[in-house]
Amino acid sequence: MDLTQRLAGKVAVITGGASGIGLATAKRMQAEGAIVVIGDLDPTTGKSVANDLNVTFVEVDVADPVAVDQLFDTAVDVHGGVDIAFNNAGISPPDDDLIENTSIDAWQRVQDVNLKSVFLCCKAALRHMVPAQKGSIINTASFVAVMGSATSQISYTASKGGVLAMSRELGVQYARQGIRVNALCPGPVNTPLLKELFAKDPERAARRLVHVPVGRFAEPEELAAAVAFLASDDASFITGSSFLVDGGISSAYVTPL
Numbered sequence: 001m002d003l004t005q006r007l008a009g010k011v012a013v014i015t016g017g018a019s020g021i022g023l024a025t026a027k028r029m030q031a032e033g034a035i036v037v038i039g040d041l042d043p044t045t046g047k048s049v050a051n052d053l054n055v056t057f058v059e060v061d062v063a064d065p066v067a068v069d070q071l072f073d074t075a076v077d078v079h080g081g082v083d084i085a086f087n088n089a090g091i092s093p094p095d096d097d098l099i100e101n102t103s104i105d106a107w108q109r110v111q112d113v114n115l116k117s118v119f120l121c122c123k124a125a126l127r128h129m130v131p132a133q134k135g136s137i138i139n140t141a142s143f144v145a146v147m148g149s150a151t152s153q154i155s156y157t158a159s160k161g162g163v164l165a166m167s168r169e170l171g172v173q174y175a176r177q178g179i180r181v182n183a184l185c186p187g188p189v190n191t192p193l194l195k196e197l198f199a200k201d202p203e204r205a206a207r208r209l210v211h212v213p214v215g216r217f218a219e220p221e222e223l224a225a226a227v228a229f230l231a232s233d234d235a236s237f238i239t240g241s242s243f244l245v246d247g248g249i250s251s252a253y254v255t256p257l
Contacts, residue, residue, distance in 0.1 A: 006232040008033030011079045013072060015062050015121060016089030018045040020191035021140065024220035025086055025227045026053060032228055034084065037075040041089075062089045062117035072124040081132060084231045085125035088140040090114045092156050099154045107155040114159035115166075122170060126179070134178040136231045139167045141183040143246040151204055164242055171240025180239035182230050187246030188217045213248035213255045 012029045016022035017038030026036050030053060038053075039060040040046040050057030058074050060067045075082050091113045095106040118139050129135030142160040149157060167183035174181060188194055188208055194217065209217065226245045229235055244250055 003234075004031070005033040006234060007084070007228065009035070010083035010231070011035045011037065011075055011081050012084035012086065012231065013037045013039065013075050013082055013121075013125070014086045014088060015039045015060065015071070015117070016140075017086075018042055018049045018057075021186070021189060021220045021223045021227075022086070022088045023049060024224035025088070026055065028221070028224035028228045029084070029231065030055065032232070034231075035079050037071070037079065039071040039089070062121065063112040065120050068117070068120040068124050072121075072128060076128055082125055082128045083135055085121060085129075085135070085137045086140075086227055086231070087118045087121040087125075087137065089117055090140060090156075090159075092153055096153045096155045098152045102154050110153075110155035111159050111162075114156065115162045118163050118166065122166070122181070126170075126174070129179050130174075130177060132178075135180070136235070137167075137170070137179065137181040138227050138230045139163050139181070139183050141167065141185045141242070143185050143187045143244060143250055145183070145185060146242060146244070147250050151207060168240045168242075175239050180230075180235065182235075182238060182241045182243050184223065184227060184230065185242050185244045185246065185250075186218060186223050187212060187244075187249045189223055190217045190219055211249055211252065211255060212246075213252045215255070216247070218245065218247060 007029055012034045014022050014026050017026045018040035030036050036055040038057050043059045046057045058071045060071045096110050141163040144157045145160040145164040164183045167181050171181040
């Protein structure tokens with residue numbers, strides 16, 4: 001058994017695939033033999049990444065139902081199906097803050113991109129997976145979906161809680177149709193989004209890092225490895241799970257000295 005080709009021939013759709021966890025996962029899945037379709041809002045970066053990796057790119061606003069359907073339909077039209085959906089796109093803007101300071105517009109924008117998009121992507125993926133009676137869906141939630149944070153991003157936290165609950169329900173509902181649905185719950189990851197957030201507020205970065213038992217933030221490649229596992233048949237008995245890749249944060253009362 002060649003474990004380096006666990007995803008050979010499988011068609012994987014990845015949203016937010018032009019950077020961060022999505023890009024690392026595109027590279028990992030391709031290395032394991034998958035046929036990758038990247039969806040991203042940024043056409044310049046998306047096309048550049050697609051050219052570098054020789055994969056299909058579709059410009060997509062993940063909050064737009066028509067655009068999401070087009071993304072998954074393109075995967076089917078070009079490559080013959082959808083076996084894996086990594087619904088990963090998300091935002092964490094600075095105006096999403098403490099509840100007292102967060103406007104309804106800021107709240108709604110994060111809900112649309114982080115939660116509504118996962119609903120739309122799951123719906124679009126299942127439209128193709130149900131007739132095939134097989135597939136793996138991985139939705140990016142967060143460790144803040146399972147525990148509270150004193151450095152609040154209220155809409156982000158609520159959106160990720162929704163992703164987690166929706167993933168559990170879909171995992172149960174579609175289990176006997178050969179379709180697995182799991183929620184990836186990362187801790188803080190060393191991505192451009194996190195770097196931008198913490199560069200503006202080193203105190204917030206230090207405050208978060210002290211709670212990570214491993215003593216560092218995750219690298220995107222470490223999350224990509226977890227996604228590739230969940231996408232593969234090695235995870236054939238895993239569905240409806242909260243798959244924590246958080247360096248021990250959610251298990252810690254205090255961190256080691």
